Amino acid sequence: MEKSREKGLKLTPQRMVIFHILLENDRHMTADEIYQKARAEYPMLSPATVYRNMEQLVEAGLLTHLDLGGPSTRYDTNLDDHHHFVCEKCGKVTDVYLKDIRYELDPEKSDLSNVRIDSPQLYLHGVCGECG
Amino acid sequence: MEKSREKGLKLTPQRMVIFHILLENDRHMTADEIYQKARAEYPMLSPATVYRNMEQLVEAGLLTHLDLGGPSTRYDTNLDDHHHFVCEKCGKVTDVYLKDIRYELDPEKSDLSNVRIDSPQLYLHGVCGECG
DNA sequence: TATCAAGTGATAATTATTCTTATATGCTAA
DNA sequence: TTAGCATATAAGAATAATTATCACTTGATA
Numbered sequence: 001m002e003k004s005r006e007k008g009l010k011l012t013p014q015r016m017v018i019f020h021i022l023l024e025n026d027r028h029m030t031a032d033e034i035y036q037k038a039r040a041e042y043p044m045l046s047p048a049t050v051y052r053n054m055e056q057l058v059e060a061g062l063l064t065h066l067d068l069g070g071p072s073t074r075y076d077t078n079l080d081d082h083h084h085f086v087c088e089k090c091g092k093v094t095d096v097y098l099k100d101i102r103y104e105l106d107p108e109k110s111d112l113s114n115v116r117i118d119s120p121q122l123y124l125h126g127v128c129g130e131c132g
Numbered sequence: 133m134e135k136s137r138e139k140g141l142k143l144t145p146q147r148m149v150i151f152h153i154l155l156e157n158d159r160h161m162t163a164d165e166i167y168q169k170a171r172a173e174y175p176m177l178s179p180a181t182v183y184r185n186m187e188q189l190v191e192a193g194l195l196t197h198l199d200l201g202g203p204s205t206r207y208d209t210n211l212d213d214h215h216h217f218v219c220e221k222c223g224k225v226t227d228v229y230l231k232d233i234r235y236e237l238d239p240e241k242s243d244l245s246n247v248r249i250d251s252p253q254l255y256l257h258g259v260c261g262e263c264g
Numbered sequence: 265t266a267t268c269a270a271g272t273g274a275t276a277a278t279t280a281t282t283c284t285t286a287t288a289t290g291c292t293a294a
Numbered sequence: 295t296t297a298g299c300a301t302a303t304a305a306g307a308a309t310a311a312t313t314a315t316c317a318c319t320t321g322a323t324a
Contacts, residue, residue: 009301009302010289010290010300010301010302012289012301012302012303014302014303015302030280031280031281032279032280032281044303044304044305045303045304046303046304046305046306047280047281048281048282048283048303048304048305048306049302049303049304051280051281051282052282052302052303065201067199067200067201067255068199069197069199069205071279071280071311071312072279072280072281073201073280073281085244085247085249087247088250094242094244094247095241095242096237096242096244097237097238097241097242098235098236098237098238098242099236099237099238100235100236101233101234101235101236102233102234102235103215103230103232103233103234103254104230104231104232104233105228105229105230105231106229106230106231109227109229110226110227110228110229110230112217112226112228112256114260114261114264115217115219115226115258115259115260115261115264116258116259116264117217117256117257117258118220118257118258118259119256119257119258120254120255120256120257121254121255121256121257122235122252122253122254122255123199123252123253123254123255124244124249124251124252124253125249125250125251125252125253126247126248126249126250126251127247127248127250128246128247129246129247132246132247132248140270141270141271142270142271142320142321144270144271144272144320146271146272147271162311163311163312164310164311164312176272176273177272177273178272178273178274178275179273179311179312180272180273180274180275180312180313180314181271181272181273183311183312183313184271184272184313185271203280203281203310203311204310204311204312205311205312265324266323266324267322267323267324268321268322268323268324269320269321269322269323270319270320270321270322271318271319271320271321272317272318272319272320273316273317273318273319274315274316274317275314275315275316276313276314276315276316277312277313277314277315278311278312278313278314279310279311279312279313280309280310280311280312281308281309281310281311282307282308282309282310283306283307283308283309284305284306284307284308285304285305285306285307286303286304286305287302287303287304288301288302288303288304289300289301289302289303290299290300290301290302291298291299291300291301292297292298292299292300293296293297293298293299294295294296294297294298
């Protein structure tokens with residue numbers, strides 16, 4: 001029975017709390033933000049558990065990293081093909097859906113002929129409605 | 133003489149060393165990488181001085197932050213209008229110059245009509261020639 | 265010359281994260 | 295049914311990156 005090689009993620013109470021937080025909140029939280037909220041439901045939760053679980057969820061393909069400056073890694077629960085707008089003032093992140101994106105390299109300055117591009121990610125920086 | 137209100141950045145020896153490092157090296161260094169190289173030239177240099185100066189240079193418009201996941205902030209000395217390719221394997225960052233970039237929002241899902249967009253930044257993730 | 269802003273090194277402190285260790289839990293094989 | 299293993303955990307130590315604090319220096323300015 002080839003069963004033993006599976007490394008399944010068990011659905012522990014801690015994970016259920018984390019899932020719950022992820023479902024109820026903003027899509028672009030840091031591990032610490034999740035930890036802070038989760039302790040309300042599960043006070044003995046340890047930060048290490050949250051950090052560990054977040055990375056496991058990334059590996060399992062349920063989350064992705066979001067790289068927006070700032071000290072802490074953010075996680076994105078939105079797995080759709082999308083992009084981001086970031087407000088420079090308040091830091092709020094908004095998902096941006098595109099119908100189309102196309103870009104043309106400047107061949108004199110950039111040669112990407114020998115690289116494999118997986119995913120173009122567009123980050124729109126600016127000032128949001130509330131701040132501007 | 134309206135001179136006293138200027139807050140000039142003095143050209144201290146420490147700053148000269150930092151400039152020197154910035155000119156001679158990769159365009160996407162972390163503050164610590166710069167510190168490590170700079171101490172060779174100026175052993176009593178303090179890390180705080182490097183971190184402090186890097187942020188001052190950003191404020192002065194001579195550098196920009198580069199947001200590429202990973203633990204440390206990177207600084208970009210290239211002020212041209214450009215974008216970045218990041219190798220997922222080795223982490224190397226390559227400047228990408230575009231002749232043109234255009235994107236079309238999906239109006240049903242994204243409304244950016246009340247935001248001001250300063251700069252679209254394209255990040256191309258993939259695998260570089262050496263790694264792929 | 266007294267003053268002051270800018271700048272610095274040393275060090276403490278903070279933040280974000282990871283590691284370590286001892287322990288728990290539930291499945292699986294004997 | 296029970297030993298053993300993989301998965302998981304809390305707690306706290308440890309680490310890395312960065313920032314804050316403080317006392318001191320320096321060069322320009324009033």
